[in-house]
Amino acid sequence: MIFYFSGTGNSAYAAQRLAKKLGGQTVDISDALREGKTTYVLEPGETVGFVMPVYFFGIPVILHAFLYALQFVTKEQHYTYLVLTCGGKSGAAGDLFDGLMRDNAYALSAYYSVVMPDNYIVWYKAPTETKIRECLRAADQELDKICEDICIRMTGNCDRHRGPLPGIMTKVAYPIYKRGRKTAKFLATEACVGCGLCERLCPCEAIKLENRRPIWVEDQCVFCLSCINRCPQQAIQYGRHTVAHGRYQNPEV
Numbered sequence: 625m626i627f628y629f630s631g632t633g634n635s636a637y638a639a640q641r642l643a644k645k646l647g648g649q650t651v652d653i654s655d656a657l658r659e660g661k662t663t664y665v666l667e668p669g670e671t672v673g674f675v676m677p678v679y680f681f682g683i684p685v686i687l688h689a690f691l692y693a694l695q696f697v698t699k700e701q702h703y704t705y706l707v708l709t710c711g712g713k714s715g716a717a718g719d720l721f722d723g724l725m726r727d728n729a730y731a732l733s734a735y736y737s738v739v740m741p742d743n744y745i746v747w748y749k750a751p752t753e754t755k756i757r758e759c760l761r762a763a764d765q766e767l768d769k770i771c772e773d774i775c776i777r778m779t780g781n782c783d784r785h786r787g788p789l790p791g792i793m794t795k796v797a798y799p800i801y802k803r804g805r806k807t808a809k810f811l812a813t814e815a816c817v818g819c820g821l822c823e824r825l826c827p828c829e830a831i832k833l834e835n836r837r838p839i840w841v842e843d844q845c846v847f848c849l850s851c852i853n854r855c856p857q858q859a860i861q862y863g864r865h866t867v868a869h870g871r872y873q874n875p876e877v
């Protein structure tokens with residue numbers, strides 16, 4: 625079973641590729657939370673995977689709620705792995721996730737990371753099409769290597785993209801994400817056609833359509849940037865920064 629969370633498709637793609645190579649079903653964490661489905665029966669010998677993006681050298685806050693509620697029905701220890709998708713550096717996000725698992729009486733057997741196109745267009749420009757193609761090709765190779773390592777039940781910290789001072793990076797940056805992810809700067813411009821895709825895609829129900837325009841009703845969201853990156857009209861902005869930043873979503877999902 626592979627649990628995944630994804631804003632712009634990278635982690636969904638990675639989860640699907642792992643499932644294809646390793647077998648097993650995929651579970652979208654935001655759907656599971658929405659449906660209140662947090663108890664899962666595991667088959668003997670089944671592996672358990674988690675795939676998610678790195679946010680500010682940590683993990684999406686939605687995972688705190690999910691891991692807190694998650695229950696496995698099983699009599700044995702299962703090989704459990706985490707695959708982080710990141711734009712370059714993961715810091716100590718794997719350790720953070722492992723700590724949350726242990727709070728819930730589970731533990732990771734191994735954790736890995738894979739570099740995929742960076743979707744954080746609030747600060748940076750979206751990658752060019754050429755960069756996206758190159759990056760996804762390299763990511764496929766990394767994912768296949770991760771599959772091989774999972775097959776031989778590699779254990780421990782197998783994250784090759786932690787970057788320098790991972791513990792400090794996570795300790796400094798992650799609280800900024802946890803405190804600062806406000807929706808006040810999101811806005812829909814005149815280009816909005818009121819299709820409602822942003823509302824349907826939002827994993828934390830932070831968006832409601834009023835008079836066919838999105839309103840961010842929740843002060844805090846997961847900050848997955850699905851709304852801004854996946855709007856077909858590019859009608860959503862985050863303050864003034866994102867006007868010239870382009871948009872990114874995984875082309876395979």
Ligand SMILES: Cc1cc2nc3c(=O)[nH]c(=O)nc-3n(C[C@H](O)[C@H](O)[C@H](O)COP(=O)(O)O)c2cc1C
Pocket residue numbers: 629630631632633634635636676677678679680681682709710711712713714740741742743744847848849874
């Ligand atoms: C709020 C936010 C913070 C991010 N922080 C990091 C980071 O600390 N390090 C990094 O390498 N990439 C970072 N990224 C980039 C994503 O981790 C990366 O693009 C990921 O593959 C997106 O996955 P998704 O398409 O499944 O949502 C960040 C993206 C977002 C939206």
